[in-house]
Amino acid sequence: MFANNSCEKKGAGIMATRLVFLSLVCGAVSVSVGEHLTTSEVPPKRPYFVDCRSPEQETFSCWWSAGDYQNLTGPGALSVFFQKNRDVWRECPDYSTAGENHCYFNSTYTSIWIPYCVQLRSQIQDIVYHQMCFTVDEIVVPDPPVGLNWTLLNISQTGQHFDILIQWEPPPSADVKKGWISLVYEPQYRAINMSDWKPLEVERACYQSVYGLKTGMEYEIRVRCKQAASEKFSEFSEHLYVYIPKVPTKETLFPFTMILIFGAVGVIIVLMLIIFSQQQRLMVYFLPPVPVPKIMGIDPELLKKGKLDELNSILSGHHTFKPELYNDDLWVEFIELDIDDQDGRSHHSDTHKLLGSENLNGNCLNIKDDDSGRASCYEPELPDSDMLDRSQAEAREEKASLLDSEGRAAHSSTTDPSPPGRSHPGATAEGASRSHPQIQSQLSSQSWVNLDFYAQVSNITPAGGVLLSPGQQSKIEKTAEAHSSPKTQKCQLAMTTDSAYTSEMDAKNISATPSLNGNEPKVIVSPYTVSEAPASSVPPVSDYTTVQAVDSQQSLLLNPSTLPTKGTPMPAGYLTPEQLNSIMP
Amino acid sequence: MSEAYPGLVLLLVLQVCAWVLLLWRCWGVLGYPLDCKDEQGSIISCTYISLEKLLDRVIQHAELIYHVSEESCTLFEEMFVPVSMRTQQNRARNTCITKAFPIPGSKSEIQKISDKWLLHSVLMLVQSWIEPLVYLQKTLDRYDDAADTILNKTKWVTNKLSSLEQGIVELIRKMLDEGLLAVEHQQTLTRFDAQPEVVESILRDYAVLTCFKKDAHKMEVFLKLLKCRHTDKMSCYIS
Numbered sequence: 001m002f003a004n005n006s007c008e009k010k011g012a013g014i015m016a017t018r019l020v021f022l023s024l025v026c027g028a029v030s031v032s033v034g035e036h037l038t039t040s041e042v043p044p045k046r047p048y049f050v051d052c053r054s055p056e057q058e059t060f061s062c063w064w065s066a067g068d069y070q071n072l073t074g075p076g077a078l079s080v081f082f083q084k085n086r087d088v089w090r091e092c093p094d095y096s097t098a099g100e101n102h103c104y105f106n107s108t109y110t111s112i113w114i115p116y117c118v119q120l121r122s123q124i125q126d127i128v129y130h131q132m133c134f135t136v137d138e139i140v141v142p143d144p145p146v147g148l149n150w151t152l153l154n155i156s157q158t159g160q161h162f163d164i165l166i167q168w169e170p171p172p173s174a175d176v177k178k179g180w181i182s183l184v185y186e187p188q189y190r191a192i193n194m195s196d197w198k199p200l201e202v203e204r205a206c207y208q209s210v211y212g213l214k215t216g217m218e219y220e221i222r223v224r225c226k227q228a229a230s231e232k233f234s235e236f237s238e239h240l241y242v243y244i245p246k247v248p249t250k251e252t253l254f255p256f257t258m259i260l261i262f263g264a265v266g267v268i269i270v271l272m273l274i275i276f277s278q279q280q281r282l283m284v285y286f287l288p289p290v291p292v293p294k295i296m297g298i299d300p301e302l303l304k305k306g307k308l309d310e311l312n313s314i315l316s317g318h319h320t321f322k323p324e325l326y327n328d329d330l331w332v333e334f335i336e337l338d339i340d341d342q343d344g345r346s347h348h349s350d351t352h353k354l355l356g357s358e359n360l361n362g363n364c365l366n367i368k369d370d371d372s373g374r375a376s377c378y379e380p381e382l383p384d385s386d387m388l389d390r391s392q393a394e395a396r397e398e399k400a401s402l403l404d405s406e407g408r409a410a411h412s413s414t415t416d417p418s419p420p421g422r423s424h425p426g427a428t429a430e431g432a433s434r435s436h437p438q439i440q441s442q443l444s445s446q447s448w449v450n451l452d453f454y455a456q457v458s459n460i461t462p463a464g465g466v467l468l469s470p471g472q473q474s475k476i477e478k479t480a481e482a483h484s485s486p487k488t489q490k491c492q493l494a495m496t497t498d499s500a501y502t503s504e505m506d507a508k509n510i511s512a513t514p515s516l517n518g519n520e521p522k523v524i525v526s527p528y529t530v531s532e533a534p535a536s537s538v539p540p541v542s543d544y545t546t547v548q549a550v551d552s553q554q555s556l557l558l559n560p561s562t563l564p565t566k567g568t569p570m571p572a573g574y575l576t577p578e579q580l581n582s583i584m585p
Numbered sequence: 586m587s588e589a590y591p592g593l594v595l596l597l598v599l600q601v602c603a604w605v606l607l608l609w610r611c612w613g614v615l616g617y618p619l620d621c622k623d624e625q626g627s628i629i630s631c632t633y634i635s636l637e638k639l640l641d642r643v644i645q646h647a648e649l650i651y652h653v654s655e656e657s658c659t660l661f662e663e664m665f666v667p668v669s670m671r672t673q674q675n676r677a678r679n680t681c682i683t684k685a686f687p688i689p690g691s692k693s694e695i696q697k698i699s700d701k702w703l704l705h706s707v708l709m710l711v712q713s714w715i716e717p718l719v720y721l722q723k724t725l726d727r728y729d730d731a732a733d734t735i736l737n738k739t740k741w742v743t744n745k746l747s748s749l750e751q752g753i754v755e756l757i758r759k760m761l762d763e764g765l766l767a768v769e770h771q772q773t774l775t776r777f778d779a780q781p782e783v784v785e786s787i788l789r790d791y792a793v794l795t796c797f798k799k800d801a802h803k804m805e806v807f808l809k810l811l812k813c814r815h816t817d818k819m820s821c822y823i824s
Contacts, residue, residue: 058692111690112806113799136690137802178821179809180692182648228648229655229802 044068047078047120048130054140056173057181057227058107061098064120064130075100076123083117084109092118112136140230142183143171144237145206145223152244153209158254159247162215167207168223168237186233187223189213189242197222204228216246636759640815643752644808650745651801657738658794664731665787681796688803695807696821700814701761703807708753710800711746718743721793724786742797749804760815 045067054060062080066073080092080103092103103118117133147169155162170176170183184204188197191214200208213219221240226233275282458469548557634642688706689695698706718739725736757763813821 107691107693110692111694112692113688113803114690135799137799175692178813180806182805182809229651229798231659 046129047072049118049120049132052118052132052134052139054110054136055143055171056175057112057136057140058175059105059110060136060139061102061104062118062132063098063102065101067129072122078129079121079123081119081121082109083119084111085114085116089119110136138230140181140227141232142174142181142225142227142234144235145169145171145185145225146237148221148223148237148240150210150221150240150242155215155244155247160215161212162244163209163211164213164242165207165209166221166223166240170206170225171234182228183225184228185223185225187221188236189219189221192218192220192241213242213244215244218243636756636815639752639756639759640808640812643749643756644805644812646745646749646752647801647805647808650742650749651798651805653738653742653745654794654798654801657735657742658791658798660735660738661732661791661794664735665728666791667784681792681799695810700811703811704753704757704761707804707807708750708757710804711750711753714797714800715743715746715750717793718746718797721790724790727786 047064047066047069049062049064052060052062064078064080066078072078075095080095081089082092082103082105083089092105093109094104094106095102096104097106098104113135115133115135117131119128119132120130121128145168148166149168150164150166153163153165166187168185168187174181174183176183182204184202185206185208186202187200187208187210189200189210190197200210210221219242221242222236222238224233224236456469457466459467461467550556689698722736722739722743725732725739810821
């Protein structure tokens, strides 16, 4: 077996090599033969029609080349015959118009949509070198457009780019107006240094816009046309050059204006920030606040309603305080009180009396409707001695007025228990004459703040002075001390507490004074007494006290420290006659 | 209230839609007596159209038909016709059908033709090509899918051709005051009976397309000449 295989293999190998050798040989031979053939027997190029062309679909012409037949290049060596619509063959009507080797067919010979055949024949007209058949509508290749021009459409805001509109005319040979031929156009443009032409769209219109050209660069534009359905374009028109120089001022101005705008906006923003942050200060600077009335050293807040106690405390520390502010209020309140009084005549006098007692600070208030002009509100300090003298002088008058008002006060006390400042029924006065009911307060201005608006008449001195008791004992005592003097025995005002009833001591004082004894049988004990002794000895008396006893002189001895019992509803500061009768034996 | 709101909106939308639909149908009747929205030259839906506009539309049709026929011709040549047979010579050999009455080919002669003859020539051309195109569609079906585009173009052209016919009839009626009640179709197709070989069929189809392209061009030129005469009579007669 092996031997057979080897034999077969050997045979196959020999065959293969032979085949390869043969193929190689054959290839070489054929190539050499071919080369030989081509080099030796190259048929000369026969004359042939290069092309036929109709520029406007009204005439056409064909031209030929002699090829390798150099002896046939001269005129007349070759002839052209044409056949129109499979008719008879005729010779070319015009050899000269279109130029050498051209056959020109004018409009009379030209029919569209009709098949033509042209033949290139030798002069003897027996050899047909070349034949070409066509229809005229197929060979229409128009002339290039003419009249190329451009107009500037716009330049961009940056001045870098611009747009133009290019326009042209159809070739004059083509009868576009009548509609005999329809042309489409294709413009192309490029930058001069570039090599590639950029074609624009093929359109029927004789104008087109070119967008996005750069300033400072020169451009070249050309247009060509063709029949609508054909594929053969015409030659290109003459080149049009477009150039727009760069506008440097616009470029440099542009960032400058932007800087200006941004700067202004920034400045405005900063100003706004400043204004808003410093709003309060600016308001104060431009619109200064109107100064409100102000008392030096006193917070205006205290002057509002309801804060009187604090104000009182402050003002008590000031020596030169003038109670001007409270003038009107007190007057008003006094007036109100007087309305209730039945007797009209004594209004004025009562008011004056009461006013003087209540406004113990009353440098200013003591000066009432006095046309004498001796005293004025604006003097910071009036010497106490002056005040005392004045009080002495008018003591009788006061007494008189008080006496008159006694009875009325007695009546009025029942009806109007509230105001403690009214003249008490127990108050006695020696004189009956009316006088300026000016009640002068011995107390200095400082002490009045501690008093209520209403002060009670504590006693009437034999001289006719009315003694009032303030709200607070301590102040009263102080003022009483300050102003007490031998001279003032008669008309000293001693301020006791608000107690409606006199204390024991007070009662003694009262009893000591002859004036009291001279009173009417209906003695209404004034809750206030004139005390020559320092008022500090007078203990604080509550509003209501009980009567301890009545001494021999028919004066009431009151219990100073007792509070009013429930069973004894007393009018404030007054002891009614009935009550007195009940108490007295 | 808020619950009723979507309902109200929906109702409103429906109302608007109904009105739009209603008006859409009537749009042609109501709004545009001069603009025929339908295909060019159709008398049926158009109530009125001016002569200029009709002429423009007819020319538009002719241009389009010529353009599409040229495209299909080129496509067919590229796809099916062997390279060796694409010479001009072979193209020219395809003689197209000669019509009943010869149409002059030179410009000068054509310019001498009256309006009436121009219109009638165009009409005749249009009418003569409707049937061959229909037949061409059938033959193109025999090709494989490669001819689909050509088939579609041919179909489109056939449709446009029939509307062009209507337009021409209308033009004749307007310009010449003639009434053509019956549309006459000339029977010219006898040579397409036999079933030739593939190459022959290809060449035959190619011939049909080429000839149709020529005639489409003819129609376009005639109509444009007609328009020129209509707008500016004096200059159009001067060659």
